[in-house]
Amino acid sequence: MRSHTGDLRRRLWCMREQKTAKSWQLHRDFVLDADRSRWLHDGTVTGRRTTTERPWASPGALLDLIRQGAATTRADLVDVTGLARSTVSQRVDQLLADRLLVEVGEGPSTGGRPPTLLEFNRDAGVILAADLGATHSRLAITNLMAEPLGVVATDRPIADGPEAVLTWVETAFDDLLVEAGSSPSDVKGVGIGLPGPVEFASGRAVAPPIMPGWDGYEVRDRLAERFAAPCLVDNDVNIMAMGEWWKMPDPVDDFLYVKIGTGIGSGLILGGRLHRGFDGAAGDIGHIQAGATDVLCRCGKHGCLEASAGGGALARTLTAAGHDAADTRDVVRLVRSGDTDAIQAVQDAGRLIGSVIATVVNMLNPAIIMIGGDLAGAGVELMARIREVVYRRSTALSTGHLRILPAALGDDAGIVGAAALVIEHVLSPEAVDSTLALTKGGSS
C-alpha cells in the first residue's frame, strides 16, 4: 500500500504546490519529470523556509510521510521537511494524541540516544464498506489499512430498491460494529459500491439500468448522516480496481481492471489516480461496439461487447443450445466440466473481449491489466484468448512491459477498494489537518 499511496499523495501535493509555488516563487523545489511531463517536488528541500504554512509540513502531511514509509522517526521528519525539531515534535504530539500515530519502540542508535520509532496506527478507527452487486452483496468492517475485521455476504437483489437494501445495509453495519467490538464513534468513513453508473461528486446513482428506484437516490447523504462520518459512493468496478491496485505488492501508475460477469466493465487507474471521467462514465467498455452488430444489449443499443461476450450472453447462448446455464457461474461450471460448447463460447468471448482491450491498450498503455468477475473463473480458456489477441493487436511499444493477470483479491476486491477509497479521503493531509483543527481547537 505504502508506495503507491505515497505516489498518489505526493502528486496531489505537487498539483497544489505548483499553484502555491507560483505565488511564493518557489519553483526551485520542483523538478520536471521529463518522462511524464509532470512537475514533482524533488524531495530535497534546500534551505529552510521561514513560513510554517507549507502544506507538506502540516500534521496531516507528516502523517502521510510516515504512511508512505518516507519517515519513521522525528529526526527523519526534520530531514524530509526542513522543519524545526520543536515544530515536528509538536505536530507529532498532536498525531499521537489523536491516536493516528503510535510509538513502537526504538530504532538503531547512531551514537546518541536511540530514536523512537513512529508508526501509523491502523487501529485508530474503522471503515464500513459495502460492495452491492446486482444479486450478491458483501459488507465489511475494516481497519485503516483496508484489512477486513468482519465480513458478511448475502444474496440480496439490488432491485429491491434503496429503502429496503440500505435499511439492511445499515443494520448489517451495526451488527459488524458490535461483532468487531467497535463503537459508532470509531467509524471514520463509509464506502459504498453500486452496480451501475454513479455521480461520484454527489454520491448518487444515475439512471442505473438494473436498479429500479435508485435513480437520483441520495445514498451518500443517507449513510453519512446515519453513521456521522464521510461517505463515498462509486460504481462497483471502480472500487474493485481500487482494491486490486491498493493491494498490489508492486504497484504501477497505469492499471486497467476488467470485470467480466453478467456484463462487462472496467476501472482505470491513470497516472496514479482513479480515472472516472467528466461524468463518471469512464471505463464502460462493455458497451463498445464489438461482435455481432444485430444483438440487442440491455442498454438499448445493438452490437455492444457485453451483448455478445458477457456472462449473461454466454448463458443464453448455451441455454439455446440445450444446456442448463442460468447465469455466468453455470457457464464456468460447464467449462470446468469440459463441456466443448461452453469452452468454445468462452474462447470466442475471450477473443472478442481481447480485441476491445487491445484498443484500450493502444490508447492508454497500462502496465498491468487484471481480469476479474465471475467469468474469470473459466481460467485459462478465457485468459489465454484475451492475451493472444491483446498481444497480437496492440502496438509493440504498448505491450513491451504489459502484464495481463487474473485478479488477485477475488470476492474481497470490492470491499477492500471501497474501504481504500474512503481511507485515502479521510487520511488525506487536508482532511487530517481539518479534523485536528476541529478536535484540538486549532492546529499550528
Ligand SMILES: [Zn+2]
Ligand atoms: Zn450496451
